Amino acid sequence: MAEVGDANPRGIPVAPFVEDVESFVNSRAEIEPNLKKFQEMIAKYQFMEMNTQRRAAGLNDKIPDIRKTLETVQFLQARKGSKAFETTFELNDTLFAKAQIPTGTDEVYLWLGANVMLAYPIDEAMELLEGKLTAAEESLSNCEEDMDFLRQQITTLEVNTARLYNYEVTLKRRDRAEAEEEQRKEKN
Template sequence: MEANPRGIPKAPFVENVEDHVSEQEPVEIVLRKFQEAVAKYKFMEVNMLQRKRNLDAKIPEIRKTLEMVQFLQSQASKEDETKEIETLYELNDTLYATAKIQPTGKVCLWLGANVMLEYPVEEAADLLKTKLESALKTLKNTEEDLAYLRDQITTMEVNTARVYNWDVKQRRLARAKAETESKE
């Protein structure tokens, strides 16, 4: 079965409904399978949208942290290491405080799960660049997967409509045939 690079299966397009529906697989079973496939694709889409939202929130934070580390890196590399840096830092969403800091060549980064580690400024900058590149790549892949999933959902919905319409047509033909036979 075909799939995209991250393993999401490709939805088959039903060219000829008669070939797809048979005695072994009546219309009701085919429609149920199609509806299950649509539900699976929509479940994947919801998960991808959540991942995208998380990345959309995470990437600006990584960028902001990287900019700050690069600023500290530039300050630490100047000759006058005794000069203090006056800055505002965020205590809460709308609350800031003023601080004077001495460049030390080290910085502490939150890694997640309530873990903070101290890094040399250069190592922290490299780590943040790597995290940013990874997050941007994951965001790109997630956006590609979302577009792919939308295509697969559309394909399965079209398949469902085609099979349903074919079934309605077959029932009408059978009813018309039964009516003409009963008149004879």
């Protein structure tokens, strides 16, 4: 069985694995509470998995936007000091606008969300975006790792549940067979 306190790097606990069902429960009376406990644990892991999937989906939407913004800032960095030029940029999914980029442009405006836009020097903007991209990619990697870990824990608990249930069925059959045997002895 997993040690108490075992967890993945982000603190999600390891589900216990019941190797020997007979030593795990001492009587049939202990089976039902343990089955309920395993079902509750499965529900908690499924809840964590759902939240992790949602967070990963948000990151999958956000990462391309950060990359595109970083590429634009890198383009402006490369054109710094060159003559003025005209460009088309995206305002929304289907809305574009034209802009004149003057010679010597050394700052960009970044949309930070929550109706906040700030001006940054190009170098600082690149540094900020690179940091955000790295953090988002690392967070996505952690989400994917956590989803795999959670699926493993759910599977472990489902196996435990099945083994415990099968053990209960075996005990019921044995008790029934013993009762039938006693009835036969009493008749004879």
